Amino acid sequence: MAHSVVVPARPGRTDLDPVLAERAPRRIVVAGTDADLAAVLLRLLRTERLGVEVAYLPDARSPATAAWGLPTGDAAAELAVTGSATPVPLVRDDTGGVLVGRGEIRDIRGECYCDETLVLRGRARRLVVTPGPQGIAVRAGWSGRAPDGRVRPVPARAPRGTGSALGRAVQVGCEPSIVVADGVPHPRPVPRRTWYRHTTDWLLVRP
Numbered sequence: 001m002a003h004s005v006v007v008p009a010r011p012g013r014t015d016l017d018p019v020l021a022e023r024a025p026r027r028i029v030v031a032g033t034d035a036d037l038a039a040v041l042l043r044l045l046r047t048e049r050l051g052v053e054v055a056y057l058p059d060a061r062s063p064a065t066a067a068w069g070l071p072t073g074d075a076a077a078e079l080a081v082t083g084s085a086t087p088v089p090l091v092r093d094d095t096g097g098v099l100v101g102r103g104e105i106r107d108i109r110g111e112c113y114c115d116e117t118l119v120l121r122g123r124a125r126r127l128v129v130t131p132g133p134q135g136i137a138v139r140a141g142w143s144g145r146a147p148d149g150r151v152r153p154v155p156a157r158a159p160r161g162t163g164s165a166l167g168r169a170v171q172v173g174c175e176p177s178i179v180v181a182d183g184v185p186h187p188r189p190v191p192r193r194t195w196y197r198h199t200t201d202w203l204l205v206r207p
Contacts (some may be wrong), residue, residue: 004091007081008183013046020047022159027053027205029080034101034182041202042098045090055140055205057079063101064182066146067132068206079205087201091131093181094194102146103129103195104183110174114138115152122160128197129170136195139164169196 002024007015009032020043021174028044030037039058044052057076058065065072068088071079071087091099105127112127120140127140128145139147140162147164154161176189 006052008058009033010035011043012039013043016040016043017047020044020049020052026050027055027085029055029057030131031057031059031122033059033186034062037064038098038100038182041100043091044202045098045198050090050139050200050202053085053203053205055083055085063130063146065101067130070206079207083205083207085114085203085205088133088206089131089135089206090198090200090202091136091195092198093196094192095186097181099129099181101130101182101194103179103193104144105177105179105193107176108140108172108174110172110177112140112170112172112174114170115167115196116144117163117165117167118156118161119152119154119163119165120161121154122162124162127172135166135168135197136170137164137166138170160197169194 005019030040044050048085058072061072079086107156109123119138124140125142128143128146129138137147137149151165152163154163176191178189179186179193
């Protein structure tokens with residue numbers, strides 16, 4: 001039997017952990033924003049419950065629906081009930097968070113590598129990182145468009161340049177900048193950020 005539990009936006013340990021312990025759900029349906037989905041996934045990670053299936057009912061189209069090919073509206077509700085879950089990459093960061101849709105650093109000056117591929121040296125208007133079925137994609141540039149998974153390296157000897165890549169980890173070193181993860185800005189500028197694929201996948205209900 002399905003149970004509905006109302007929790008605050010971006011629920012934390014005290015909001016979710018008691019519910020997870022009491023209900024021991026096989027599947028969770030998250031209705032809200034990408035930030036809400038990330039918060040729930042983080043609690044599943046922290047409580048060692050990555051075997052729980054996760055379905056998503058987004059408020060609207062979002063970076064997460066684009067990254068994972070998820071529907072919205074009635075189609076999302078139908079999928080949440082009847083769909084099957086498959087393992088997908090869990091992307092973490094070096095502050096202990098997770099990323100489900102889009103990470104972004106604006107007006108960045110520095111360097112960025114995806115695995116061994118250089119994708120930024122110098123300045124860019126946007127550095128965008130997205131998770132997806134194939135791993136972690138990154139694009140540095142001026143448009144702010146999401147990466148498409150293609151590899152366009154910056155030549156190693158180039159004094160400056162922007163590119164894109166797909167891999168298991170993205171490492172950024174830069175002048176202190178604000179990182180925005182799933183729509184939530186970090187509280188202070190930081191000089192570095194790493195996103196990486198966790199050793200265990202999570203279970204996402206998707207078409």
